[in-house]
Amino acid sequence: MYTLGVLTVSDMGAKGQREDTSGQTIKDILVPLGFSIARYEIVPDEREIISARLSEWADGGEVDLLLTTGGTGLGPRDVTPEATLAVIQRPVPGIPEAMRQGGLRHTPLAMLSRAAAGIRGSCLIINLPGSPRAVQEGLEAIIEVIPHALETLKRARVEVHPPH
Numbered sequence: 001m002y003t004l005g006v007l008t009v010s011d012m013g014a015k016g017q018r019e020d021t022s023g024q025t026i027k028d029i030l031v032p033l034g035f036s037i038a039r040y041e042i043v044p045d046e047r048e049i050i051s052a053r054l055s056e057w058a059d060g061g062e063v064d065l066l067l068t069t070g071g072t073g074l075g076p077r078d079v080t081p082e083a084t085l086a087v088i089q090r091p092v093p094g095i096p097e098a099m100r101q102g103g104l105r106h107t108p109l110a111m112l113s114r115a116a117a118g119i120r121g122s123c124l125i126i127n128l129p130g131s132p133r134a135v136q137e138g139l140e141a142i143i144e145v146i147p148h149a150l151e152t153l154k155r156a157r158v159e160v161h162p163p164h
Contacts, residue, residue, distance in 0.1 A: 038065055050068070099138040
C-alpha cells in the first residue's frame, strides 16, 4: 500500500543506550494498517543529521510517509522541528495542530509540542513526540487523514511526472 520511513531522534538511542520504544510504537500501529517499512534509523539530536536524513529519504522516492519521533519539546537539543522546516517545501500545519488538540484531551503538556509537518516532493513528513504514549495519541488524532493525504501526493506525482 504505502511505504514508511521511521526516523527516531535520540542522543541516547543513537549511542545504543536506550531502546527505541517510540519507533517501535509507530511500526506496531502502521504495519497492521498496510504500511511497509522502507527505512528506519536512530540518529542523534543534531539538526544537520536530521535534515540530511529527511532530505535523502524523501528525495529517494522509496518513502511515501516519513515519521520522526523525538526532539519536539522545549529542551535545547530538541531540534527536530527546525530540521524538518529546513527541508520541507510546503508546510501542512493542520496535522500538528490536530495532534496537539488530540493530546490535550489526555494531558495539558501536549501544548508544549513544537512538532511540524510538511511535504517534500511527494513525501509527507510528520514529527511525532518522543514517548510511546504520545506517539500513539498523536497518530490516533491524524491516522484517518493519512491515506487521503498520501493518495493526493501520489496522484500529483503521476500528473507532474507522467509515465513515458
